[in-house]
Every structure is written in C-alpha cells, then in structure tokens.
Amino acid sequence: MSFDILEFLQSLVQLNAVGYMREVWSDDMPAWLSEAILDIVVILVICTFNLIIVLGLIWLERKVVARIQDRIGPNRVGGRYGILQSVADATKLLSKEIITPSGADKLAFNLAPLVIVVAALLMWAVIPFAPGVIGTDLNVGLFYVLAISSVSVVPLLLAGWGSNNKYALLGAFRSVAQLVSYEVPMVMALLIPILIAGTMSMQGLVMAQEVWYVLVVPLSALIFLVSALAELGRTPFDLLEAESEIIAGYHIEYSGMKFAMFFLAEFINSLFMAALFTTIYLGGWRGPGAMEYPILGLIYFFIKVFLVYFVFIWIRGTFPRIRIDQLLDFNWKFLVPLTLGLIMVIAVVVKLIPEGTNPWAAAAALFIVNILVGLVALEFVRRYARRQRIEVEEVSISLDKTGDVTEVQSTATVVS
Amino acid sequence: MISDWQFILLFVAIAVIFPGVPILLGTLVGPKRPNPIKQSTYECGIETVGDTWIQFKVQYYIFALVFLVFDVEAVFLFPIAAAFNFLPLFAVFEVILFVVILLVALGFVWRQGALEWF
Numbered sequence: 001m002s003f004d005i006l007e008f009l010q011s012l013v014q015l016n017a018v019g020y021m022r023e024v025w026s027d028d029m030p031a032w033l034s035e036a037i038l039d040i041v042v043i044l045v046i047c048t049f050n051l052i053i054v055l056g057l058i059w060l061e062r063k064v065v066a067r068i069q070d071r072i073g074p075n076r077v078g079g080r081y082g083i084l085q086s087v088a089d090a091t092k093l094l095s096k097e098i099i100t101p102s103g104a105d106k107l108a109f110n111l112a113p114l115v116i117v118v119a120a121l122l123m124w125a126v127i128p129f130a131p132g133v134i135g136t137d138l139n140v141g142l143f144y145v146l147a148i149s150s151v152s153v154v155p156l157l158l159a160g161w162g163s164n165n166k167y168a169l170l171g172a173f174r175s176v177a178q179l180v181s182y183e184v185p186m187v188m189a190l191l192i193p194i195l196i197a198g199t200m201s202m203q204g205l206v207m208a209q210e211v212w213y214v215l216v217v218p219l220s221a222l223i224f225l226v227s228a229l230a231e232l233g234r235t236p237f238d239l240l241e242a243e244s245e246i247i248a249g250y251h252i253e254y255s256g257m258k259f260a261m262f263f264l265a266e267f268i269n270s271l272f273m274a275a276l277f278t279t280i281y282l283g284g285w286r287g288p289g290a291m292e293y294p295i296l297g298l299i300y301f302f303i304k305v306f307l308v309y310f311v312f313i314w315i316r317g318t319f320p321r322i323r324i325d326q327l328l329d330f331n332w333k334f335l336v337p338l339t340l341g342l343i344m345v346i347a348v349v350v351k352l353i354p355e356g357t358n359p360w361a362a363a364a365a366l367f368i369v370n371i372l373v374g375l376v377a378l379e380f381v382r383r384y385a386r387r388q389r390i391e392v393e394e395v396s397i398s399l400d401k402t403g404d405v406t407e408v409q410s411t412a413t414v415v416s
Numbered sequence: 417m418i419s420d421w422q423f424i425l426l427f428v429a430i431a432v433i434f435p436g437v438p439i440l441l442g443t444l445v446g447p448k449r450p451n452p453i454k455q456s457t458y459e460c461g462i463e464t465v466g467d468t469w470i471q472f473k474v475q476y477y478i479f480a481l482v483f484l485v486f487d488v489e490a491v492f493l494f495p496i497a498a499a500f501n502f503l504p505l506f507a508v509f510e511v512i513l514f515v516v517i518l519l520v521a522l523g524f525v526w527r528q529g530a531l532e533w534f
Contacts, residue, residue: 125424135423144424
C-alpha cells in the first residue's frame with residue numbers, strides 16, 4: 001500500500017492516522033521500527049498538545065477569575081481579549097536570568113523542575129481521548145495514574161529541601177503533609193468505580209459507563225473532586241503556596257524558565273485531574289454518535305473536560321483558604337472514614353443487585369444508597385458543629401463572669 | 417502487553433525533552449550576572465539566621481506513617497475491586513472485615529491524638 005495524501009487526511013479525520021501509517025509502512029519496514037516511530041509521534045503529539053493547551057488555560061483562568069472578581073483581566077497583548085498574554089509571559093520568563101541561590105543543594109535544586117513536568121506529562125499516556133485514541137490502554141491504567149501521581153510529591157520535597165530557604169522548606173513540608181493525606185480519600189474514592197466496572201483499564205471504564213458514574217455514585221465523585229482539588233493545591237486548599245504566609249512555598253527560589261516549569265506542571269496537573277474526572281465519572285468520550293464518528297467523541301471529551309475545569313476556576317474564585325489543622329482534620333476525621341464506610345456499603349449493595357438487572361435500575365439503587373450515606377455523614381457533621389458552637393458559647397459566658405483570660409486561651413485551642 | 421510498557425518507557429525518555437529544552441534555552445538566552453547579594457537566600461530583606469536544614473515537626477512523621485498504612489491497604493483493595501464481580505458473597509464479607517480492621521486502626525490513632533495538629 002502506498003501513501004496517499006487524501007486517504008491520510010481522511011484517516012486523520014477518523015482519528016485513525018496511526019493505523020493508516022502502520023498499514024502504509026507494513027511493506028517496506030520491519031514492524032518494530034514502524035511501531036517505534038509511531039509511538040514517538042504519538043508521544044510528541046500528546047506532550048505538545050499539553051504545552052499548547054496550558055498556554056490557553058492560563059489565559060482562560062486569568063480571564064474567568066478576573067470576571068468573577070469584577071475585573072477585566074488580560075486585555076492588551078493579542079487583541080481585545082489578550083489571548084497572547086501567556087505567550088508573552090512565557091517569552092519574558094525565557095529571557096530572565098536563572099538564579100541558583102548560594103548554598104543550594106545543586107542536584108536536588110536542578111532535578112526538581114525536570115521531575116515535576118515529566119511526572120505531570122506521564123499521566124497523559126493512559127487518558128482515552130476518543131474510541132481507539134489513547135496513548136496506551138494499560139490493563140492497570142488507573143493504578144498507573146495513581147502511582148505516577150504519587151511521584152509528584154517527590155519534586156516538591158526536592159525543591160523545598162534543595163533551595164536552602166526556610167520558607168521553601170516549610171512550604172515543602174506542608175505540601176507533602178497535604179498531598180500525602182489527600183491521596184488516601186482520592187485513591188479510595190476511585191476504588192468504587194473500579195468495583196462497579198470490574199476493570200482498571202481506562203477504555204474499559206469508559207465503555208462500562210452505560211450510565212455516567214457521576215449519577216451512579218455521586219458521593220464518590222464528590223469525594224474525588226474535593227481531594228483532587230487538594231492534591232492539586234488549588235484554592236481552597238492552596239496553603240502550600242500561601243502568599244501571605246510563606247510567600248510562594250517550595251518554588252520561592254526558582255526564577256526564569258525553572259520557575260515556569262513548576263507553573264507548567266501545575267496547570268498540566270489541573271487539566272489532567274479534570275480529564276480524569278471526565279473519564280471516570282462523566283463517561284469520557286461517550287455521547288450520541290461517538291462510536292461511529294470518533295471525532296465527535298473527541299469533541300465531547302473536551303467539552304466535558306473544560307466544563308470540569310471551569311468548575312475548578314469557579315471554586316477558586318469563590319472560596320477562601322482554610323487553615324492547616326482544618327485541612328488535616330477534614331481529611332482524616334471526615335473524608336477517610338466516610339470513604340471507607342462508602343466502600344463497604346457499595347460492596348454489599350453491588351453484590352445484592354442480581355445480575356442482568358437493567359443498568360438504569362441498578363444505577364438508581366446505588367444512587368439512593370449514595371445519597372443516604374451522604375445524609376448520614378452530613379448529620380454527623382451537623383452534630384459536631386453544634387457541639388463546637390455550644391463549647392464556644394460556654395467559653396464566652398465564663399468570660400463574661402470571671403474575665404479569666406488563661407482559661408479562655410486553653411479552651412480556644414481545644415475549639416480550633 | 418510488553419509493548420504497552422515499552423510505550424511508557426519511551427514516554428519517559430521523550431517527556432524529559434519537554435522541560436529540558438526550555439531550561440537549556442533559558443540558560444542560553446538569559447543573562448548570567450551572578451553576585452553574592454543576588455544569590456543570597458530570599459527572606460524579607462534581612463540575612464537569614466541559623467541553619468535551614470533543621471529538625472522538623474514530628475507530626476509530619478506521624479501523618480506519613482498513617483498514610484503508609486492506608487496506601488498499602490489501597491494497594492490490596494485494588495485487585496479485589498477489579499475482580500469483584502467474580503467474588504462469592506463470603507469473600508465480600510472478608511473484604512469488609514479487612515476494611516473494618518482499618519477503621520478500628522483509624523479510631524485508635526484518633527483516640528491516641530495522633531491526628532491533632534498543634
């Protein structure tokens with residue numbers, strides 16, 4: 001088979017260009033060579049696409065947050081809407097001096113920006129963009145994602161430790177405590193879709209979603225969304241880079257392109273979490289006509305991803321930052337027990353539903369169970385908050401009577 | 417199956433280019449005029465006092481240990497979840513027992529006060 005530009009374009013529209021080129025090269029090239037070349041091209045496409053889309057995302061985020069805060073946002077570079085603002089920023093960062101602080105641990109300091117971007121890019125290898133369009137459909141896809149996302153803790157510690165700066169070290173400690181803590185509910189929440197679908201392959205998970213999992217297990221989706229925000233270090237969990245407390249956190253000593261790498265990784269990770277949420281809870285590329293025309297699947301996928309990302313920005317524009325003790329309490333004393341309880345309940349309910357039940361009926365049963373578990377959890381929180389309120393009121397009453405300051409202080413620490 | 421992991425290996429090799437090239441370009445294009453003041457540690461304008469690499473709060477260790485327990489647990493639960501449709505009801509109760517033991521452990525840690533942040 002010889003190469004034909006029209007057929008190639010046709011295969012491109014059908015998102016089957018890789019298959020077409022494999023066929024073209026099958027005559028005059030050993031299979032391993034053509035496979036290797038195609039793999040390299042696919043990887044380059046995935047990575048480049050990420051870099052380009054991040055430039056757009058930075059612009060989008062600045063613009064949307066500006067609108068939420070009743071500002072205009074970038075509006076000079078590249079026309080009325082400032083579309084080229086991030087390109088200008090990237091160029092500026094490229095021309096800045098890269099400073100290495102004296103006394104820095106050189107190896108750790110230089111390795112951190114490399115590792116953080118590589119880890120962020122690696123996760124895209126298993127995201128299904130459309131039917132048949134995926135880097136590689138590992139049979140342990142979701143497990144792989146979780147493994148790589150744990151790696152992204154390491155560069156933070158490298159950067160914080162290597163910088164020889166107290167703020168950076170504090171920021172790194174905070175990051176590690178936070179990322180490590182919130183990984184537990186995130187991993188557990190992702191167990192539930194796997195339990196229902198019975199597969200860890202990403203395409204398999206998408207195919208299993210006759211009904212979107214956000215409708216089947218809404219509580220699991222909510223837990224995942226919250227802990228994903230914490231994993232990303234986005235508002236309201238952005239105390240790893242709290243400007244008012246520790247200036248910028250672990251990347252305080254970085255400048256120029258090395259700083260840009262941290263920035264880039266942050267946005268790639270955010271987009272990835274939106275993509276993961278879409279894949280696992282919003283049916284990925286599923287939609288009317290997606291199986292016949294893969295290009296439609298691609299469009300559905302990106303519409304969903306950007307909707308989820310918009311929610312991320314919206315949350316950022318709405319909520320204030322929380323304290324570190326609140327952050328850890330919320331995780332260990334609420335999210336983790338709730339997720340463990342949810343796993344047990346779902347495990348029993350899934351077994352109780354007889355095989356061959358209408359998927360919508362099964363989904364409805366699981367949905368109701370989820371809502372019930374959520375209501376029970378809310379009742380616990382309500383009682384806890386009420387106890388806290390009573391304690392605070394008692395303190396203020398005793399303050400009125402005696403004016404004893406020391407007692408107030410000791411109780412105040414208990415309350416917080 | 418093996419080729420799937422070859423793809424990942426290839427991905428690691430190529431992904432290094434993407435942060436590597438900009439940093440290299442940055443060092444080539446950007447100015448290089450280091451001086452002691454520029455390279456000093458950034459800290460509110462005053463020279464930093466004492467060593468940076470000090471002992472840190474033991475609290476972080478405790479959280480790391482608790483995390484370790486739960487993460488290893490998750491590693492055990494994932495294969496069970498993937499094969500869940502083939503499990504008999506008895507095995508499901510064993511899984512639940514496993515999770516309950518961990519819940520008890522969480523309660524123990526909680527009561528010990530390891531989850532409090534001072």
